[in-house]
Amino acid sequence: MDFSSFVTSLGTSLVIFALLMLAFTWLQRKPGNAVIYYPGRILRGLDPLEGRKRTRNPLAWIKEAVGASEAAVVAAAGVDAAAYLVFLSSVLAILVFSGIILLPVLLPVAATDNGAQSTTGSNSSGTFKNLDKLAMGNVQEKSPRLWAFLLGVYWVSFVTYYVLWKAYKHVLNMRAGAKSSPEVKPEEFTVLVRDIPAAPPGQSMKDHVDSFFQALHPETFYRSMIVTDNKKANKIWEELEGYRKKLARTEVVYAESKTTSKPEGERPTNRIGFLGLVGEKVDTINHCNEKINELLPKLEAEQEITVREKQKAAALVFFNSKPAAISAAQTIHSQKIDTWTVMEAPEPRQVLWTNLPRKFYERQIRSFVVYGIVFLTVFFYMIPITFVSAFTTLKNLKKYLPFLKKIVAQPEIKTVLEAFLPQIALLVFMALLPTLLVFLSKEEGIPSESHAVRAASGKYFYFVVFNVFLGVTIGGALFDSLKTIINHPKQVITLLGSSLPKSATFFLTFVALKFFVGYGLELSRLVPLIIFHLKKRFLCKTEAEVKEAWAPGDFGYATRVPNDMLIITIVLCYSVIAPIIIPFGVVYFGLGWLVARNQALKVYVPNYESNGRMWPHLHARIIASLILYQITMFGYIGILRKFYYAPFLIPVIVSSFVFAYVCKKHFYLAFLNTPLEVACRGTKEIPNMESIYTAYIPPCLGTERLEDDDQFEDARSFSLKTAP
Amino acid sequence: MDFSSFVTSLGTSLVIFALLMLAFTWLQRKPGNAVIYYPGRILRGLDPLEGRKRTRNPLAWIKEAVGASEAAVVAAAGVDAAAYLVFLSSVLAILVFSGIILLPVLLPVAATDNGAQSTTGSNSSGTFKNLDKLAMGNVQEKSPRLWAFLLGVYWVSFVTYYVLWKAYKHVLNMRAGAKSSPEVKPEEFTVLVRDIPAAPPGQSMKDHVDSFFQALHPETFYRSMIVTDNKKANKIWEELEGYRKKLARTEVVYAESKTTSKPEGERPTNRIGFLGLVGEKVDTINHCNEKINELLPKLEAEQEITVREKQKAAALVFFNSKPAAISAAQTIHSQKIDTWTVMEAPEPRQVLWTNLPRKFYERQIRSFVVYGIVFLTVFFYMIPITFVSAFTTLKNLKKYLPFLKKIVAQPEIKTVLEAFLPQIALLVFMALLPTLLVFLSKEEGIPSESHAVRAASGKYFYFVVFNVFLGVTIGGALFDSLKTIINHPKQVITLLGSSLPKSATFFLTFVALKFFVGYGLELSRLVPLIIFHLKKRFLCKTEAEVKEAWAPGDFGYATRVPNDMLIITIVLCYSVIAPIIIPFGVVYFGLGWLVARNQALKVYVPNYESNGRMWPHLHARIIASLILYQITMFGYIGILRKFYYAPFLIPVIVSSFVFAYVCKKHFYLAFLNTPLEVACRGTKEIPNMESIYTAYIPPCLGTERLEDDDQFEDARSFSLKTAP
Structure with missing residues (x-):
């Protein structure tokens, strides 16, 4: 990619972004669009116009987004959204702090040297040299200037440790705050019990569970609800x-x-x-x-048949106090530890009912099979991505598809194609996956929606790193070096180091496209707007249908998070090689934070609340990116730039692992289980247990039932008798 | 080693064994020796003569040992001894079941082939060929007869899985039985709290702990005891x-x-x-x-100063019910999970007080350092062991130490030296280690004696496998092949496979020496007897001193277990290569079981009771031996015997890992934590809490104190106020 196509790409993105911003400013003033731009507010019963009055100033939304307190975000969109915003601002902080040192130090160090001729890409035109001059490739091999870059890796790493440590603490406190709020949440009084052994003959599952928990928690057990097969x-x-x-x-x-x-x-x-x-x-x-x-x-x-005859080997058990439920969820109940397994119950709205009765070993095997499938998919997806990046240069296109020569020869088409083709191909590929991954994750036997989303996001991260980052980076050199990889797998690090600089501009454009077009579309909500107006005109008749048409949905972490992770990985890996990428990263996360804050405050409505349970997942993946970056730099500085002191990077790699370990020991268990201290901080009165119980009745069983029907009392699990 | 020295060794061992048995029969009849042969009984207040009346029959002790029920063993020597006996009988069962198939099938298969010339050891004399003919070395390369040996590996593996699964279940039930006994044990009402954060200014540590636990367990908290620095x-x-x-x-x-x-x-x-x-x-x-x-x-x-001013950041917290203590020990208390860490308290007699206040990260670092030291020691110990095995053959001795030629030339000395020299050297080496390892394990910051013994035993196992087994096996070929190993580390499996058959007779003798002489000495208790009589005559004046002189001690699992493990590893590894070793293994574990049962019933008195907590440790190490065996066989059959179907052994290796994983998931947590079900099975009444509390007062603080001294009440941790 030459300099002109880079500028074209950046310019086009900018123009699209400006157009989208104009559209946003204009469209959000129309009252009929309030349900698209302020659905969150409307659903919370607030006045959507409150924001609109000030929209004379088209940047008012920025002021609002920046000005809102974290408590307001939590109130509007829940702890999960707030944790996601902490994630964005943490990455922003990492990049800003890194940039403050790296940009003024490394750019002059690189620009005043002159080793670029030997290594830069093949078809850079004259002016593009200026960009290359600012990168590490311009420093001569074995030059003592490489010390600056090596120390740059240390700076980025320690900034990351510092910011992540602070952020983890912050999210943990936020989570504890939410968990110790006096508000009564049904899941805090409930324990999910799985792998219940078969009831003794002559006893219903309900009696079996009741007698077991009654014996072990005589004072705090309230009642139980057996999970049933509700399919029919x-x-x-x-x-x-x-x-x-x-x-x-x-x-x-x-x-x-x-x-x-x-x-x-x-x-x-x-x-x-x-x-x-x-x-x-x-x-x-x-x-x-x-x-x-x-x-x-x-x-x-x-x-009636379901409740009486379709009882499954899982149950929800209700306790009359928060500490009792918390404590029970962390205690091994049965001597056979693969029976009567307990855990904190998920929120009623995010329970995946069909997964609850899955057995201990079935879950293990399912999980194993799913990871096998994911592994295969990761590797088979690599093939198309490799082709895309091989076609990146039009030269290749012309060579392999000669009939395209004429079209491609036209300079406008050529420039646009060169600028966008590979990036769009990538985005389309990545958009196909999340649905599959969420489906696969649910098949593992995970009990809650939020956990499934986390699991899917984790799998997507593998894709993103393996296919996009490694695929494009190494793929660019793949046609030449496929044989090398197969014969000498250890050379992947060398190859990675040597391929990175060549792909630098590709990723610069990719990041720019992502934030200009992506966030422009996100903020202007053009797609939901059009769909809503079409639906409203042609399909919706009742109020409920209209409401359904503008229902905003939630953040969609399963896709959003891995995409952000990809950008982090890219920006970190290039942070020292071509520090010029850092401002792009800063804009991406800065703009991302602003837009996400706006959306959290006004648009999205969470489908579930996991109290920031996602954080350890985000934390671990940022560290994984950091380690990938450090290893790549070790390869690049040591092997490609032939710097003798590259082994000085080994301590920083080790310290990343130590940091990950210490964080896990220091914080993780408090995310996995609720500490007793936190559970005890809330109110001490016994709440209305009946409402807690009914919150878990699935709609297909609850709404139509005769509530005082007592005749099946002993066999039924959902009978609404009063507390014992 | 030739056939005559093998027979000499076996014969000498047998003679020594016979002499020791005679000594045992004769000596145990003397009333003055009762304190040596029945100290366990005497200490439990039973009549030592009860057993003696029937000693007209010198084998009466066998009848008694076999006849006693497991409940009797538990009553006499505790669950730990019973679990150790289950371990011995399980290994015995594995070997017996293996032998039933392997001996009648593999011996004829090997004996009727004729491939030995190519591979057997160098200096076997004519008649010794008969033994070699019964080993796998006698089968020709690539012969389809190797299928029998390959399937033999499968048979041994599945027998092991079956026996281990049964045994794990059995021990788990035994443990649950002990834990749910109505007998009041102080540790079942107590939780050990470590990593207590600094008390707020103006508050003593005692108040700090009390207020924390009072708030979280308002109904079940009884009181706390702060750990103090008692050194002075x-x-x-x-x-x-x-x-x-x-x-x-x-x-x-x-x-x-x-x-x-x-x-x-x-x-x-x-x-x-x-x-x-x-x-x-x-x-x-x-x-x-x-x-x-x-x-x-x-x-x-x-x-007074200790109790008031030397309070440390650890405490024992007492609860007024078993389930409450169990549940509290499994619940995370603080949001900072590396503070207020809780666990089930060890027995008062086995608490390692000085380790309790060690901080979370200090423990991690100490553990890390200790493992570093162990790693280094394992590798530096290899050097002397290698020398010993290189000197195994007298030929080498004569070559390197020519001045010994004359002595060694005498045929009697030569035979004895050849038979015993290397084995004795090994035994001496192995005897030096346990003290060091127990010391190192305690330095890790482990809170209880039994845990330290387990940890030491684990480290000793590394020694035993690396140094004795691998050292002797590979060491025999080491002078020739040291270069090969260094240049091609992957060839260790090949080397292992190729060295094993040469060392077969060495290990046959080693096992025989172990059981004949070792168990003979153990049963006859000659050493304690002599020491006791010397002490009694020349040193002891008071009753207490005499009692101290015959105090029997406990089993000493730290040395005993790894030695048994070594034998298991040896016998398993040779079970298919030279099935003739199996009967030796059977005798070792059969005799071992008999002797240990006798000692458990009559002699040893446990220093502590961990309710069989050692079992998962034993289980894991038997599986480790099994996997080592399977990998060795893969190398031996595949590389040395050049059998094309050797990869058919890979599934059995994988299945061992799966078995280990399933066992861990299925059983392990119930050993780590007490299941609530088990804790609730005991009595429900509140016991005398005062006596539970006083059980934990260290002797140096408790015995001399004025018990009703109330003046330091608020500052003192050991003040004996009544229950709140």
């Missing part, structure tokens, strides 16, 4: 809900038809065959009512 | 005890002098200078009384 009940319930929605919608249509010419209106009809295209024509309102009346008793019957 | 108090107390002993002894001497010629007797005197050899001559009784009267107030003053 759920199906009936969904069908019922479908007819209800249809009924509501049809009634609106009918009412609308009344107001016009005919006062009696026109009763809507539909066909009951395949997709409503064939079959008998019926009056929709009557048909829905019939169906509802038909399904209701069916559901009730199924509910 | 202990010194004074020991001095005091010394004078008391001396006084008692001198009084006996004085009384004895009375009864003879002079009725007023002769008051003993001594000099108070260096070693009682110089200085002023004083009347011993008066001198001791003076000293005692002088030390008593000094001790009391020091006790």
Whole structure:
């Protein structure tokens, strides 16, 4: 990539960003768009206009985002969003602190030397040399100037340790604050019990669980709820809900038809065959009512059967105090430790019910199989990515696809293609994965949504590092050196070091594209806006349907986090080789922090709250990036620049591992389990236990049931008897 | 080693064994020796003669040992001894089951082939060929007969899995039984708290701990005991005890002098200078009384200072119920997880007080340093062992030490030397280590004696495997192949495989020596007997001194277990190469089981009771031996016997790892922490909490104190106030 295409790419991105910002400023003033730009506020019952009044100033949102306190963020979008913002600001801090030293020191050191001729990329045009002159490639081999770069690695590492340590402490306190709030949360009184052994003959699972916990926690046990196989009940319930929605919608249509010419209106009809295209024509309102009346008793019957006969080997156990539940969740209950396994219960809304009854060893095996699949996918995805990066240069394109020669020869198309083609290909690849990974993670037998998202994000991180970073970096040199890798696997570090500088401008453009176009789209919410208006005009009839059309969703950490991680990895790895990348990283995370704060305050509504449980995951991956960076630098400085003192980098690699270990010992267990101290800080009164219990009743079992039906008391798990 | 020296060695061992058995039969009948042969019984207040009446039959002890129930063993020597016996019987079962198939199948398969010429050792004499014919070395390379040996490895492995699984379950139940016994054990109501942060200014450590636990366990907290720095108090107390002993002894001497010629007797005197050899001559009784009267107030003053001012950052916290203590020991208390760390308290008698206040990271670093030292020692010990095995053959001896030629030339000396020299050298080496290792393990900051013994035993196991087994095996070929190892470290497996058969007879003799002489000495207790009689005649004056002279001690697991492990490793590794070793192994563990049972029932008195906590340690090391065996066999069959199907052994290696993992998941946590179910099984009444508390007062602080001294109540940790 030459200098002109780099500038073109940057310029185009900037123009797109400016256009998107204009669109955002203009669109958010329209009252009809409030549900798109302030859905979070509306759902929390706040006035969306409150923000709008000040929008004469198009940058008012920045002031708001910066000005809001962390408590406001927690109140608006939960601890998870706040933890994510801490993550963004921590990385920002790492890059700012690194840049303060690296930019003024390393750039002059590199620029005043003259070793570039020997190593820079092949087709750099004259002016682009200026950028290359600012990179480490310009320093002569074995030069004592390399000490500056070596010490730069130390500086970046220690800045990272410092910032991460502070941030971990901060998030831990935030989590403890949320956990010790006086607000009653059902999950804090509940323990999830899995791997329950078969009940003794003649005893129901419910009695089995009750007698076990009654004996072990005579004073604090409240009651239990057995997990049931709700598949069939759920199906009936969904069908019922479908007819209800249809009924509501049809009634609106009918009412609308009344107001016009005919006062009696026109009763809507539909066909009951395949997709409503064939079959008998019926009056929709009557048909829905019939169906509802038909399904209701069916559901009730199924509910009773489910509760009585479809009890599974998992349960939720409720305690009448927070410390008792916390303590029980951390204590081994049975001598057979793979039975009666206990853990803190997830929130009701994020429980993955079908995973709960999965057995101990089944979970292990599933997890093993899933990781096998992920491993294979990581390696097979490498092939297309390698092709993309091999085609990066148009020279290659012309060589391998000669029929494209004519099109590509036109200078405009050529420039645009060169600038965007590889990056877009990458983005598309990366967009296909998250759905698959969340699905795979849920198949592992994980009990909660937030855990599944974390697990998926972890898997995505492998992809990102292996395929994008290593793939593009090494892939650029791959056609020449595939044989070398296979024959001498140890040379990967050398290869990595030698390939990095060549890919520097590729990643500069990639990062710029990401933040200008990505954050522009994110902030302007053009896609949701268009979809909402289309839906509203053509599809939505009832209020509920409109509300569904603008429902904002949550941050989508499973995709968002690994993408940020990719940028961190890239920026860290180039921070010393080409320090000019640091300002790009700073803009990415600075802008990212601003936009995410705005979205947290006004737009997104969390689907679940895990109280920042994601943090150790983020922490570990930043350290992994750091270590990858250190190893790469060791290879680059030692092997490529032939610097004798490169082994001085080994202590810093070791210290990263020590830092990771110390952090784990110092903080991790407090994320995994709630410390007793924290649980005791909340209120001491016994809350309304009944409401805690009902919070966990799945909708398909709860809403339609006769609540005072006592006849199946002994066999039923969801019977709502009073506390013992 | 040739056949005649093998037979000589075996014969000599057998003769020694017979002599020792005769000595045992004869000596144990003498009433004066009862304290040597039945000290356990005497200490438990049983009649030692009860066993003696039947000793007309010299094998009566075998009947008794076999006949006793496991409950009797537990009652006599505790769960630890019972678990050790399960270990011996499990290994016995593994070897018996293996032998049943391997001996009748593999011996004929080997004997009827004829490939030995190419590989057997150099100086085997004619007749010794018969033994070699029964080994795998006799099978031709690439022969399909090797399938039998390959399947033999599978058979041994699956037998091991089966037996170990059963045994783990058995020991777990035994442990649970002991933990849920209605007997009140102080440690079951106690939690050890370490890493206590500094008390807030103006608050004593005691108040700090009390208020913390009172807040978190308002209903179950009883009181706390702060660990103090007792070094000085202990010194004074020991001095005091010394004078008391001396006084008692001198009084006996004085009384004895009375009864003879002079009725007023002769008051003993001594000099108070260096070693009682110089200085002023004083009347011993008066001198001791003076000293005692002088030390008593000094001790009391020091006790008060210790309790008030030498409080350290560790404490024992007492709860008024077992489940509460168990649950608290498994719950994270503080948000800073490296403060207020909790664990189940060790028994009072095995607490290592000085280790308790060591800080979290100090322990980590100490552990790291200790393992570094052990690593270095393992590798530097290898040098002498290598020399020993190089000198194994007299040929080498004569070559390197020509002046020995004359002595060695005499046939009797030559045979004896050849038979025993290397084995004895080994035994001496191995005897030097345990003290060092127990010391090192204690330096790690481990809180209890039993844990330190386990840790030392683990380190000893590394020695045994690396130095004895690998050292002797590879060392035999070392002078030729040292260069090969250094240049091609991967060839160690090849080397191991190729060296094993040559060392087979060495190990046969080693095992035989171990069981005949070792167990003979163990059973006849000749050494303690001689020491006791010498002490009794020349040193002991008071009853207490006599009792001390015959105090039996405990099993000494730190040395015993790794030695057994060495035998297991040897026998397993040769089980298929030379199945003839299996009967030797069977005799070793059979005899070992018998002798250990006898000693457990009659002799040894446990120093501590860890309720079989040692088992996971034993289990893991048997599996480690098994895996070493499997890898060696892979090298031997695949590389040395050039069998194409050797990779069929890879699944069995993998399955060993899976088995180890499953066992850990299935059982281990229940050993680490007491399951709540088990803790709840005992009695429900609140025991005498005062006695539980006083059990933990160290002797130097407890015995002399004024128990109703209330004036330092708020500052003192050991004040004996009543329950709140």
